[in-house]
């Protein structure tokens with residue numbers, strides 16, 4: 001009987017369908033729970049079939065909102081985010097999001113409508129060469145030329161987006177392909193002989209690393225987002241503890257190792273901690289796990305880890321040796337590599353002197369800011385949010401000073417709680433990303449911490465948050481400035497504040513109220529405590545406008561062109 005049903009199911013999967021229905025059936029087969037999109041002419045046949053499909057579609061108010069929401073969903077769920085946009089302007093509106101996802105290795109499957117096959121290349125209405133535009137900012141892309149190919153293309157797209165180093169895959173569908181019919185077979189296996197990511201690390205290289213660790217006097221682990229993509233946080237902790245090696249995170253890696261762990265040294269890079277940056281400068285063995293040695297992390301490469309033997313574990317072989325000469329390259333999945341390292345149970349290095357030095361730096365040079373009575377310091381605001389959420393909230397941010405303060409002062413205890421735009425640094429990312437994050441984890445407390453500048457780049461998505469009653473707490477760190485730009489102009493351009501001060505921001509509270517959302521303002525620490533308490537007691541969206549001290553800067557700081565050891569603003 002069961003076998004019989006299976007045969008029937010298979011037959012049903014082989015029915016003749018139009019391209020639009022194929023897309024919907026494929027999404028169901030991929031177990032996609034939500035898609036983010038915006039309709040238009042070229043995708044009307046798809047939207048018509050979506051109408052009664054039962055697929056949960058979120059209509060964002062801008063395609064950029066859709067793709068950032070999909071990124072937030074992917075980061076928190078670990079599953080690919082799915083986006084639909086129409087041809088021409090719909091497709092060009094997702095270019096920033098695709099680049100963002102490409103830079104930060106976020107798995108996305110993105111469908112764009114295209115003008116009908118017969119008029120491609122004729123400058124037809126709403127035609128854009130989306131494949132041409134997006135080629136360098138996608139992991140892979142397709143244009144459907146024959147509807148028979150569509151099931152295979154979608155299956156491959158999900159496979160490519162989620163395996164190896166994750167990334168965005170785009171499928172461009174000419175309008176006639178949505179209407180044309182063919183047999184729908186989604187049972188076929190993916191066959192891509194040219195795409196076989198190496199996940200199992202080379203045993204010999206692992207042995208080399210074990211040997212190097214056993215000899216090291218000042219080893220350190222630099223852990224990036226690769227640890228999170230590989231779900232290797234437990235193995236990272238186990239390995240660090242087994243070998244007694246301190247851990248530093250990149251911006252995107254935060255949460256991969258508990259911030260309150262005694263072996264944790266903080267974030268590295270331009271606004272990293274003194275201890276993390278000095279550890280990278282002084283270490284004799286640097287084990288990079290799933291980070292790509294971004295310039296914001298390394299500072300001037302000529303001075304980066306000058307005393308270290310470098311080992312680099314990465315699923316993407318192209319990253320190894322790209323920026324930093326690497327003695328021990330290990331291509332593979334971070335979890336597999338860490339499991340092998342743990343299993344080797346190599347000789348523990350003698351790090352007593354090293355840990356003593358690191359702990360001294362931690363004590364001597366902690367992150368710090370000045371308290372001033374009657375003034376709300378942005379760093380204090382983040383500490384308060386941390387307290388109210390017990391360090392366990394899902395936090396999304398925009399880009400700028402507030403993002404760095406969150407990275408410094410929100411001590412992530414757990415993995416998969418942190419959603420920020422790292423590689424591209426996309427203002428306007430935080431608010432829509434929170435929509436996807438909340439949909440991925442309906443029970444989680446989601447806090448979207450945004451700048452007064454960046455918020456205004458995608459604030460139309462308040463409409464979606466209110467409509468779906470997503471209980472997101474939106475925190476505007478309002479310094480009436482493009483703060484990070486202002487900071488650079490203060491330090492490097494003789495305080496010539498060219499187009500970075502915005503003293504006449506709109507009334508964000510009334511703006512939120514116009515969307516039907518509860519909103520409050522705070523200008524002092526006492527008020528901040530009061531409104532945070534109110535907001536976290538509310539199971540509905542709340543927008544909070546915090547007027548923080550406008551002249552505050554993010555420190556410590558490694559100036560561009562400087563080495564990590566040349567940080568300024570370490571002590572007052």
Ligand SMILES: Cc1ncc(C[n+]2csc(CCOP(=O)(O)OP(=O)(O)O)c2C)c(N)n1
Pocket residue numbers: 398399400401402403425426427428450451452453454455477479481482483484485
């Ligand atoms: C789309 C985009 N445009 C410009 C920038 C350059 N930029 C980086 S930070 C920043 C200021 C952001 O201001 P705000 O959102 O208020 O955050 P703050 O730095 O004040 O916390 C700007 C303009 C960017 N990162 N992204």
Ligand SMILES: [Mg+2]
Pocket residue numbers: 451452453477478479480481482483
């Ligand atoms: Mg600002």
